[in-house]
Amino acid sequence: MQVEIRKLDGDEMEFVLSDASPAVANSIRRAALRDVPIMAIDEVEFKANDSAMYDEIIAHRLAMVPITTPAKGYVLPSECGCREGRCEKCSAELELKAEGPGMVYSGSLNPSDEEVRPVNSSIPIVRLENGQRLELVAIARLGLGREHAKWQPGIVAYKYMPVLEFDPKxxxxxxxxxxxCPKDILEIVEKKVRVKDLTRCTMCKACAEACSSKAVKVSGDPTKFIFKVESTGSLPPDQIILKAVESLQARFEEFPKLVKKL
Ligand SMILES: [Zn+2]
Known part of the structure; x- marks a missing residue:
């Protein structure tokens, strides 16, 4: 198997996985969406809420705010010895104190650990009218995307590497x-069709349909995949894939042990 990173820019990454199979590619995608632990707000203690919104709605909005995940230092509450999910190994607090009038943004969340803070400070939470107060403590914990979408680190998708064949006869x-071609990736050079950028082909087959002499064949290579990763900002996109592969490895190591027990 080979990996070629084509783009790694901020929260976005694109790479080509070759000498693989559809099962491997899909396992990586699913593990990235379901089994990579990231931080998200999981519990909110309200001290004051004079806003027009119920506590539950504000808590739900806070849970949707992407929170940065430190590379090390935290464990999943299920793996922590404290059992309550409130110790400093498995949780971090973010305090919010605001008074109206005005909009309360995610930037008002004041983290106890600087490494566990909102990815973006301009996400609106709730509007407060004159004199209204909002005071709360939000508790962020590690979790997995399979439990709730708030712990999904981003979007991971792939497509087969396109194969475009032009019969010279x-x-x-x-x-x-x-x-x-809607993507404008073809050109004629010295009376031959040349593909400018194969990875941009969506395999729509418009070229094959337009060809009256049926010289064009479009297919996908089931051993080569173009992956696109878009992170919420909680983890860098390359870390999402690395941790997904680590989780697969751990499960494959556990599998033979479980079989032996049978
Ligand atoms: Zn704990």
Whole structure:
């Protein structure tokens, strides 16, 4: 198996996985969405809430705010010895104190650990009218995407590497396929069709349909995949994939042990 990183920029990453199978590619995608622990607000203690919104709605909104996850230092509450999910190994507090009038943003959350803070400070939470107060302590914990979408570290998707074949015996370089391609990735060079950027092909087959001499064949390579990762900002996108593979490895190591017990 080989991995070639094509783009790694902020919260976005694109890489090509080759010499693999659809099962491997899908396992990586599913593990990234379900089994990578990240921080999210999991419990809120309200001290004052004069706003028009119920406590539950504000708590739900806070849970949707992406929170940064430190590389080390925290464990899942289920793996922590404290059992209550309130010790400093498995939880971090973010305090919020606001008074109206005005909009309360995610930036008002004051973290107890600087490494566990909102990814973005401009996410609106609730509007307060003149004299209204909002005071609360939010508790962030590690969790998994399989439990709740608030612990999903981002979006991971892949497609097969496109394969475009132009039969030289049938192709007369008429250029109909070049005009038909919605992604504009084809061109005619020296009476032959040339693909400018294969990875941008969506396999829509517009080129094959436009070709009156049936010289174009579009297919996907089931051993090569183009992955796109978009992080919520909680973890860097390369870390999402690395941790997904680690979780798969751990499960594959556990599997033979469980089989032996049978
Ligand atoms: Zn604990």
């Amino acid at each position: 049938l192709c007369n370089a008429c250029g109909d396929c070049v005009k038909a």
